[in-house]
Amino acid sequence: MSASDGQQSSFVVVANRLPVDRVTSEDGEVSWQTSPGGLVTALEPLMRRFGGAWVGWPGSADETVDPFEHEGYQVVPVELSTREVEEYYEGFSNSTLWPLYHDAVAFPEFHREWWETYRDVNLRFAVRTAEACAPNATVWVQDYQLQLVPAMLRRLRPDLKIGFFLHIPFPPIELYEQLPWRRQIIEGLLGADLVGFQVPGGASNFLRLVRRRTEHQVRSDRVSVEDGHLCTVRAYPISIDYQGFVELAESPEVLAESAELRAELGNPETILLGVDRLDYTKGLRQRIRAVGELFAEGKLDPETTVFLQVATPSREDVEEYQKLRNDIDQLVGRINSSVGGVGRPAISYRHANFSRSTMAAMYQLADVMLVTPLRDGMNLVAKEYIACHTKSSGALVLSEFAGAARELKRAYLVNPYDLDAMKDTIMRALTDPEPVRSRAFLAMKRKVRDNSIDHWANKFLQDLKAV
Numbered sequence: 311m312s313a314s315d316g317q318q319s320s321f322v323v324v325a326n327r328l329p330v331d332r333v334t335s336e337d338g339e340v341s342w343q344t345s346p347g348g349l350v351t352a353l354e355p356l357m358r359r360f361g362g363a364w365v366g367w368p369g370s371a372d373e374t375v376d377p378f379e380h381e382g383y384q385v386v387p388v389e390l391s392t393r394e395v396e397e398y399y400e401g402f403s404n405s406t407l408w409p410l411y412h413d414a415v416a417f418p419e420f421h422r423e424w425w426e427t428y429r430d431v432n433l434r435f436a437v438r439t440a441e442a443c444a445p446n447a448t449v450w451v452q453d454y455q456l457q458l459v460p461a462m463l464r465r466l467r468p469d470l471k472i473g474f475f476l477h478i479p480f481p482p483i484e485l486y487e488q489l490p491w492r493r494q495i496i497e498g499l500l501g502a503d504l505v506g507f508q509v510p511g512g513a514s515n516f517l518r519l520v521r522r523r524t525e526h527q528v529r530s531d532r533v534s535v536e537d538g539h540l541c542t543v544r545a546y547p548i549s550i551d552y553q554g555f556v557e558l559a560e561s562p563e564v565l566a567e568s569a570e571l572r573a574e575l576g577n578p579e580t581i582l583l584g585v586d587r588l589d590y591t592k593g594l595r596q597r598i599r600a601v602g603e604l605f606a607e608g609k610l611d612p613e614t615t616v617f618l619q620v621a622t623p624s625r626e627d628v629e630e631y632q633k634l635r636n637d638i639d640q641l642v643g644r645i646n647s648s649v650g651g652v653g654r655p656a657i658s659y660r661h662a663n664f665s666r667s668t669m670a671a672m673y674q675l676a677d678v679m680l681v682t683p684l685r686d687g688m689n690l691v692a693k694e695y696i697a698c699h700t701k702s703s704g705a706l707v708l709s710e711f712a713g714a715a716r717e718l719k720r721a722y723l724v725n726p727y728d729l730d731a732m733k734d735t736i737m738r739a740l741t742d743p744e745p746v747r748s749r750a751f752l753a754m755k756r757k758v759r760d761n762s763i764d765h766w767a768n769k770f771l772q773d774l775k776a777v
Contacts, residue, residue, distance in 0.1 A: 318444040319363035319384055323353055324435060324459060325452040326399070328366040328387060330380055342380055346666050349452070351551050352763040356771070357383035363442045365435060371395045386442050388435055397427035400628060403455045410489060411454060411481050412591045412685040413711075416630055418488070425491050429458060432498075436462035445469055448774065451502070453477045458494065461501025464539070473774040474502040475546065478687040479713070480512035483519050493523055500526070500535050504774045506546040508687040508713040513545045542777045546770050547717060550693045552762045559670045559698035567671040575675075576654040579614040580740065583676035585669065585691050586683075588621040588661065590634050593682045593709065593726040598638065598657065600732040601680075602645035605656045609737060612649055612656040618672065620660045635661065673698035678705045678739045681712060682726040688713035692721070693758045702748040705739040707732075717757055720750035 323329075329350040330342040344350060356362060363384035368375045371394075375387040390398070401424035410418040436459045439449060451459045451474045460472050486492060496519055499505050507513045513531070520526055520533055527534040533541045558564055575581065582601065586592040601617045604610040610617075621638065625631045638659070646655040664672075673679070679695040689712040696706065696718070708714060708721035715723055724735040739747075 317384065318447070319357075319361055319442055320444045320447045321357060321360035321362040322365060322439060322443050322447055322449045323357065323362065323452065324365045324439050324449060324456060325349075326367055326403075326455040328368050328385055329354065329364050330368075330385060332368065332370075342378075342385070344381060349763075351554065352767045353450075354381065354383070356767065360448075365439050365442060384442065386438060388438050390431065394427055394431055397421075397424045398431040399455065400625070402428040404625060404628065405630075406489075407454050407457075408478070408591075410485060411478050413479070413481060414485055414488075415684050416590050420488075420490055422490075429494075432456055432458035433462055435459050436466060439463055440466040443467060443470055446471070448771070449473065450475065450771070450774075458498035459501075460505075461498045464501040471774060472502045473504045473506070473770060474499060475506040475548075475770065476512065476687070477508070477548065479509075479685055480507055480515050482515055483522065486515070486519060487523075492519070496520060496523060500524075500533055500541045502541055503539075503777050504542045504544070504770070506544060506770055508545065508547055509716055510545040512687075513543045517543055540777065542773070544773065546766055547713060547761070548688050548690070548766050549758065549761050549763045550690050550697060551764075552693075552697050552759045555670065555694055555697035556700075558667060559674055559700055561667075564667050564670045564674065567668060568674040571671055572675055575616050575618065575658060578616040578654075580616075580677050581675050582615070582617040582678050582680060582736070583672055583695075584617070584619040584680045584682075585672065585695075586619075586621055587624040588631060588635055588638070589624050590630060591683055591685050593684045594619075594621065594634070594638055595641065596684075596726050596729060596732070597680055597682045598641050598645070600729045600736065601657065602641070602649070603729070604733055604736065605645065605649040609733075610656075612654070615656075616654065616658055617656065618658045618660070618676075620662075620664065620669075620672065622663050623661065669694070670698045674700065676704065678707060678736065680707050680736070681714070682707065682709045682724060682732065683712050684709070684726055686712040686714075690714075692718060696751070696754050696758050699751075702752055703744050704751045705742070705747050706751075706754065707735055707739050717761070718754050720753045 329345050331345050333341050333343050363386050365386040367390050368387045371392040374389050377386045405419045409416040446469050448471045460474050521528050531543050642657050642659045649656050673695045681692045692714045706721040709726045710723050722735050722739045724732050
């Protein structure tokens with residue numbers, strides 16, 4: 311029996327995407343497999359334990375998928391039309407909110423049609439969620455695509471306990487106020503009992519906005535909304551499945567793949583690594599330019615050092631991302647043509663998707679990991695590297711503007727806009743004495759180990775139950 315047939319769940323996760331990927335076999339048979347993301351890994355056991363459900367879009371436009379059971383929990387699909395994908399997802403979510411929330415690194419576009427579609431799709435998610443929830447169920451809404459759902463859901467089902475978590479940064483008040491629908495988004499989030507942000511600064515920014523743009527009373531981290539409803543606002547820095555990554559990185563298959571990768575790169579003495587989605591917030595232009603200058607100045611030797619940069623494809627239909635891809639291709643080509651050795655390029659650039667095991671093999675190889683976004687809510691790549699790099703002499707060069715910098719204070723912190731400082735920091739990470747690097751790296755390992763994604767999910771849900 312599906313949610314639409316009357317089966318209801320006591321714990322419901324709501325996200326833009328479902329936690330499963332469609333797989334089509336050679337004979338055309340369609341099945342679903344669990345997505346590899348950390349959020350799914352953390353929440354699946356909870357859904358199985360509590361008889362849970364996950365509400366989300368299956369990933370294909372103009373398609374209706376019936377609810378089904380998967381790995382002991384209910385999957386409740388929400389359909390989107392081609393126009394809604396363009397206006398709600400590619401438009402308002404990723405061309406309005408995404409750049410605005412990332413400090414307007416790219417110019418956010420404001421279109422009334424996009425807003426109207428965003429509102430309509432959020433209502434559809436809220437209705438589908440209300441149908442899937444048992445009386446007094448707990449609902450956890452995820453991320454910026456669904457910021458109106460908490461208030462809509464509260465109007466439909468006031469019996470529910472509703473949490474919301476924002477996985478990306480929440481911007482300073484001066485930037486947020488550019489948004490024509492700023493009050494509606496604020497009120498949408500205040501429908502939750504608990505709103506979580508990655509860092510305390512995000513929570514503070516939101517509470518300042520509530521004070522400035524609403525009449526609601528704010529006391530400490532609580533907002534009195536209406537009819538006795540209180541919304542609590544706190545920070546919950548997300549993390550990774552630390553033990554899972556450690557076990558993967560130490561597996562014979564990954565160790566063998568790591569050795570193959572090193573040979574494929576020409577067995578260099580030193581490997582620098584960057585792993586990012588191809589996104590303008592990740593600071594790829596600045597990072598590649600800084601490393602290119604180190605090669606050009608002779609501080610890095612292309613005969614002994616390779617910079618491996620992975621850029622996984624992202625939003626390839628969006629013009630801003632197409633331009634970024636062309637810029638990076640040309641920049642890497644120019645650097646390699648001027649400083650690369652005969653048999654091996656100085657920068658090995660891979661624009662492709664890789665499995666989690668291949669990523670673990672790359673993390674094993676990297677003497678220095680470069681994580682230098684212009685703005686990031688957290689950046690889990692930094693934590694994945696720390697878990698997977700089993701030697702104690704690794705080094706992490708980390709942007710001050712990534713949420714992870716608040717926790718990983720022993721990293722080599724850098725302002726990604728300051729290319730000269732970035733170059734100096736990369737060289738320091740490469741040349742510091744091994745005991746200095748080792749002490750810092752082991753301290754970061756302990757931090758990531760003690761604050762796993764299980765700890766994050768359990769803390770949020772315990773607080774949600776208590777408020």
